[in-house]
Amino acid sequence: MLKHALLAAGAVVLLAGCGTEEAPAPESQAPVTQESELLAACEDTEELEEVAEHSCIHAEYGPFESVTAAPHGGPSFVDVSVGHTAYNVTLPAISYQKWTLGYAGSVIFTPEESTEYAFLTSGYRAVRVFNAATNEEVGLECRYHVPQEVCGNLRTAVTADLEGGVDYRLDFAAVVPQPATFLLVVEETGHDHHEE
Template sequence: MSKPKHPHALIAAVFLLAGCGTEEAPAPESQAPVTQQSELLAACQDTEELAEVAEHSCFHAEYGPFESVTAAPYGGPSFVDVSVGHTAYNVTLPAIAYQQWTLGYAGSVIFTPEESTEYAFLTSGYRAVRVVNAATNEEVGLECRYNIPQEVCGSLRTAVTADLEGGIDYRVDFAAVVPQPSTFLLVIEETGHDHHEE
């Protein structure tokens, strides 16, 4: 009896510690209340502006430029930078395993915005997201979630927005539970400028 057949409690504990959950057919155990769960965010109200951001980001998601990165393991320092604008990052998250089971994936990247404004983190799959000031370890409140309609962009599924300060390093944590894949596409875009200039 020392080896659990279904380590659901462990899955919940891992994502409780990670401050993340799941959105696709979540098991009841994975819905433990945690701070800043991105899937519990209110829907964005300004969908017209976000649709424009998603359309612009979709161009990069489909045509690049692309860069592949492996996120740093969750909980440790991250030096994996995703700050280059107008770039689609193919992010691979490290596995969270228990004995022979892979329970999910979680990892961190660093984003340093050039300007102080609102940014959208657009992803090709549903991922739990948390943004933290890398210097102070203070969590940044996410503003809202935008589910990207298929007719706006077939390559990106969802976006979360946050107000960030220029020149500050932010650690962006992502998590997903099995059966979601470990790899996803990430485009980070300002929401407050003309998205068709580049």
């Protein structure tokens, strides 16, 4: 039994990694993936600030859609591709007996255009992006911590260059005591974000 508990705990730690470079507020502190931990801070913060400001409108006023991510490691058919939408994503629990060790799951995002996208979340969630067909991991470009004065509802963003029409699996993870649910807004970074 202990062996299974250690394997389950190990899976959460491997997926989530440990620690962050900047220490967020205790309420929102969470580990990030090993790749995200090494990810450089975004240099074009002016453009990302505009993206965050636009995304904040959706984070505050919607439209909203609630989804439950597919369990980590299994196929995902949960789609988060509708533009200008704030998704309330609930991650399935990773448990051993009566203890919940963390939360992990995946959703599918299919971009309309080939460009760079920002994945903005309300908490510090571990995130990895994979080509759903080939299972190849897509390298994340950079990370951006959303300043409180820019948006109170979104905390962080990672960016990645994606090809239009390709299905991507977004893997998210959080370790207890983080909540299972968080807000996700996906926006293109190269367009005028004031259009609806």
